[in-house]
Amino acid sequence: MNFRPTIVAFLCNWCAYTGADLAGTSRMRYAPNIRIIRVMCSGRIDPTFILTAFQQGADGVLICGCHPGDCHYQTGNYKCLRRFKLISKYIAQMGIEPERLKLEWISASEGKQFAELVNEMTKAILNVGPSKIKSTLEVKHLKS
């Protein structure tokens, strides 16, 4: 059975989502495992979103926002970065491998970088294998 990872990505509307669109208009090719959710700002990405994605069975979660200093809403990406650092520690304690959560800055012009990022992350997730969080949660649920 082939492992087909699912990566849930949260992209800010102004930089990263536009960059991902540019990868499309430039016909760059990348791995098809990513599913993009658009938010207006990376500052909107609630830690709950990340945890829910893992809980629902995502093998990886990718967060992309504007480069530091370039946030459309001035500082939302810095807030995202702080939350990311906290949630990274938290998911490690939950037994989620650190490779499964990634934060990268992608500008509206970085279509190529986005395509490369998706390929790299897909490769990394293929290496760590399927996430066990969903099944672990299900077992616990049965016991309780």
Place this chain on the structure above:
Amino acid sequence: MEEPRIGVYICWCGNNIAKMVDVEAVAAEVGNLPNVVLAKTYKYMCSDPGQDLIIKDIRGHHLNRVIVAACSPRIHELTFRNAVEKAGINPYLFEMANIREQDSWVHTDRSEATKKAIDLVNAAIHRVRFHEPLQKRSVTVDPATLVIGGGISGMVAALEIANAGKQVYLVEKTDRLGGHVARFDLTFPHLSSAKQMIHPIIQRVENHPNIDVFKQSVIRDVSGYIGNFKALVQNGQPEPLELKFGNIIAATGLKSFDPSKIEEYGYGKFPDVVTSMEFEEILASGKVLTKHGKEPRNIAIIHCVGSRSKVYHEYCSRTCCMVALKFVNQIRAGLPECNIFEIYADMRAYGKGCEEFYAESTHRQIIFLMFDQQEKLPVIRQAEKTDDCNMLIEMDEKLSGESIEVPVDMVVLMVNMEAHDDVKDVVHAIGVSLCGNQFFIEKHPKLDPVATTTGGVYIVGTCQGPKDIPDSVAQARAAAARILATIAQGSVAVEVTTAFVNEEFCCGCQTCIRVCPYTAISFKEDKKSSEVNEVLCKGCGTCGSACPSGAITSKHFTDRQILSEIEGIMSMSYKEI
């Protein structure tokens, strides 16, 4: 909430989507999901028949939610929102799934791309169930306009607006108006005088009762939103001046590439190697002379300096080929005996009258020499005392296949147009985005090359990309027309996807107030809860994710909506094949 009745439309986008995504399979897969009343495919959803299809179905099937899976919502979300609104549905009960830019165009495996499309449409279905109608909000439009940049684009836009009786603030960084055009001698392809064209425009701008010109000034601290911006003008005075305006036009232009970066051309080392802008001034002086005051007997013009290069800029600067031909005509007029060498990589002569201008210029006894830019650039070196010239250009001539030496007394480098070093300051001030070449990004590359994704902010002239005078002027007048239209209406619809505090749940911790970049949230002492000023809120949603008690709703990006989207993506995930 009424039971959702969802209509799903999968666009083929001709072959753009249908080639890589099995659109019928997507429709079949999602058609039976709960709340989905119908799932259809159509060749071009954005076309009038495509939109009519939605409108008819909304009426005929009593749909109250609509999903279109097509291109990026950045392209057509508004189109479809307007369409559903026509049929009587609140535009926010619409959702788009991006299966072109982020699916069919980036994947090569049809079955994978189809599965991805199914997941994305399913995510949209899950999300749209929790959409809520939002009421449009409009604000009054301040009839004044800020124009940043006093080149031809900025001035033409300013005049267009000022002539309609509206106030314009024109802010120019340097001490003079006219930009690059004021430094040109003649223009192509008609060889008419640039100065005779630009000077009356400068006069009209400076004397116009409705235009306030601020030279040697920069704009800072821009705040507000479409219809109601304010900013400070800093012009050396101790106290900056505060301006209020409803719209912004960025006309900040481009600058010449610095050719000293290209060692082969020896710019800065050889005094008679000059840039195209410097040559304009030489021509304007009335006589082409070398730095030693001699009439040059051999002049070479080297094309694509910094353009169409893997090392410097990959893009074409669009105007330099024609400017080079203009130079050829001007040199020939003054120096009938001079040898003129056009050292080019490709001759690009598009634009009205330009191919004809090229054909005609070839009769001026010019020697055209071609070089391969990707292989080897021509190299300029000092001539020996025994040579009958000032410098020698060594080059591999592509058409003959021979390595040759070209004698020259003067070399004109057709330099690329590139972004200003301080372009990021403008970007941050007015909230526009830059493309990879540091040009401002337009709202839509074809259908809206004048507006930006920030409401009330327009881009004109070369700051949007290299272009010639007619294109710059057309864009400037287009932006002015757009702005005059909003001023005429007096009010404009603004973002309604703002944040909202539920007083019942607010614990009064004021975390939201600390994270808000727009000071849009205040604390109401009497109720001990936070309150969002909807006019100031730009809808980033940062407060929503910071609120520890879940009291803040980011409208149209609610927790419920986004969590449902995640569920939608994951609910169909095909783990094994």
